[in-house]
Amino acid sequence: MQGWLEGFKRLAERGGRFTLSTAIFAVVTISPAYAADAEAESVCITCHAELEGELQAPAVEWPKSAHAKAGVMCQDCHGGDPSDMELAMKTKGYKPRPKRDEIAKMCARCHADPLRMRQYNLRTDQFDLYTSSVHGRKMAEHDLEPATCVDCHGKHEIRKIDDPFSSVNRANVAKTCGTCHSNQKIMEKRKIPFNQYELYKGSVHGQAYFERHDLGVPTCINCHSNHGIQKPQQMTTRFICAECHIEQADAYKKSRHWAAAQESGKPLCIHCHGNHAIVRPTSEKFSAPGDLNCLSCHQKNSIQMETAAALGTAITTAKAELDKAKSAMKGMEQWSGSGFETSQLKANLAKAGKMYTGMRTAAHSLNAVAVKADGEAVKQISASITGEVDRMMRELRIRKIGLAVTWLVAVLFSVAVWQRARYCKRD
Ligand code: HEC
Numbered sequence: 001m002q003g004w005l006e007g008f009k010r011l012a013e014r015g016g017r018f019t020l021s022t023a024i025f026a027v028v029t030i031s032p033a034y035a036a037d038a039e040a041e042s043v044c045i046t047c048h049a050e051l052e053g054e055l056q057a058p059a060v061e062w063p064k065s066a067h068a069k070a071g072v073m074c075q076d077c078h079g080g081d082p083s084d085m086e087l088a089m090k091t092k093g094y095k096p097r098p099k100r101d102e103i104a105k106m107c108a109r110c111h112a113d114p115l116r117m118r119q120y121n122l123r124t125d126q127f128d129l130y131t132s133s134v135h136g137r138k139m140a141e142h143d144l145e146p147a148t149c150v151d152c153h154g155k156h157e158i159r160k161i162d163d164p165f166s167s168v169n170r171a172n173v174a175k176t177c178g179t180c181h182s183n184q185k186i187m188e189k190r191k192i193p194f195n196q197y198e199l200y201k202g203s204v205h206g207q208a209y210f211e212r213h214d215l216g217v218p219t220c221i222n223c224h225s226n227h228g229i230q231k232p233q234q235m236t237t238r239f240i241c242a243e244c245h246i247e248q249a250d251a252y253k254k255s256r257h258w259a260a261a262q263e264s265g266k267p268l269c270i271h272c273h274g275n276h277a278i279v280r281p282t283s284e285k286f287s288a289p290g291d292l293n294c295l296s297c298h299q300k301n302s303i304q305m306e307t308a309a310a311l312g313t314a315i316t317t318a319k320a321e322l323d324k325a326k327s328a329m330k331g332m333e334q335w336s337g338s339g340f341e342t343s344q345l346k347a348n349l350a351k352a353g354k355m356y357t358g359m360r361t362a363a364h365s366l367n368a369v370a371v372k373a374d375g376e377a378v379k380q381i382s383a384s385i386t387g388e389v390d391r392m393m394r395e396l397r398i399r400k401i402g403l404a405v406t407w408l409v410a411v412l413f414s415v416a417v418w419q420r421a422r423y424c425k426r427d
Pocket residue numbers: 043044045047048051055074075078079080081082084085086088089095096097
């Protein structure tokens with residue numbers, strides 16, 4: 001039944017017109033009976049299922065693959081005769097297991113054929129991209145360690161990429177790249193670092209990806225692509241940040257830094273934030289020494305560091321005022337029910353918070369005058385919130401004192417009346 005549903009779903013997703021003939025087509029080509037029959041009839045599977053280890057694995061793994069569901073059988077990749085137990089591996093073009101540097105070509109026979117792939121609405125550029133990639137180029141030189149199709153997709157359990165169990169599903173792909181890229185033995189002799197996965201795991205992006213399962217953050221393939229991976233020093237990898245962080249990139253492009261980066265390749269986002277180990281930045285960057293800070297490129301007491309100081313001061317002083325306003329509002333919340341109208345104050349606080357975020361973004365333009373002006377506005381709004389809350393608290397205190405006095409008078413009066421009553425009784 002699942003095969004049926006899948007087939008219909010796929011057709012619907014492709015947006016094709018759902019006519020009677022497409023429905024019949026779906027039944028005929030994707031009927032589960034088809035795959036199951038073929039499986040039962042295939043001596044390759046019958047025999048290999050009885051074997052052990054590596055020889056058995058294909059018979060166990062293949063039935064879970066996208067290929068099995070589409071009726072791509074053992075012989076479609078390996079050749080041979082699936083109907084002849086005796087001669088299965090001796091006729092009909094049977095070839096032994098492909099060598100690592102032949103695998104891509106084997107997959108390309110179908111995946112680079114537009115006629116075959118059209119009905120599945122799949123791209124056909126994987127092989128071309130791969131052969132021009134860092135992995136494919138090395139493989140062509142008979143270096144067998146770089147990735148080929150089955151390293152990323154699995155040998156026989158090749159699943160659709162949107163299947164959560166696929167090794168290249170967005171949620172799993174970092175780990176798949178990490179299997180080789182965290183392997184010291186493979187990488188050290190090539191003088192390529194092998195810490196990307198670990199660094200990425202600890203980064204703002206990695207934490208969101210692993211801990212909150214937020215797939216809106218970048219993972220290896222956003223920055224490096226999948227099939228056409230190139231040397232990472234190229235501009236498209238280095239400036240990929242702009243795809244998501246549009247506002248920061250807009251501000252940055254107004255700066256002298258962008259002009260300099262086009263001449264000399266520096267400084268781009270990664271020269272101040274890093275690539276794999278990106279953390280939440282703070283204003284320390286403007287003044288502290290360190291690889292990713294202003295002082296790593298600019299001399300103390302230079303004009304550039306004057307601007308750095310101005311930007312840093314504008315942001316930190318605005319933050320100080322904003323924090324005061326925030327804690328004042330927090331104190332106020334304890335007195336909820338006191339009858340004060342605070343919705344306007346809350347709206348102003350939100351506005352100041354937004355402006356503060358905006359000025360951190362705007363700092364990428366290096367326009368200290370504009371950032372300072374924004375900072376003054378943040379401070380002014382924040383100070384007026386703090387002032388207003390102080391006034392309310394004072395009023396509240398006065399009200400409380402008033403209330404206490406009223407109580408005291410009332411109590412004294414009652415005591416006086418009681419005393420008087422006792423005197424009267426004795427008399
Ligand atoms: C009667 C049992 C039997 C049948 C049927 C059979 N195989 Fe095999 N197959 C084996 C055994 C045993 C080996 C390991 C020894 C060898 O390589 O000949 C093997 C090995 C293989 C290998 C690995 C060869 C290598 O180079 O390491 C492939 C690929 C393979 N079989 C594919 C197939 C395909 C495709 C079919 C169906 C067309 C098939 N087999 C049918 C028993 C079988």
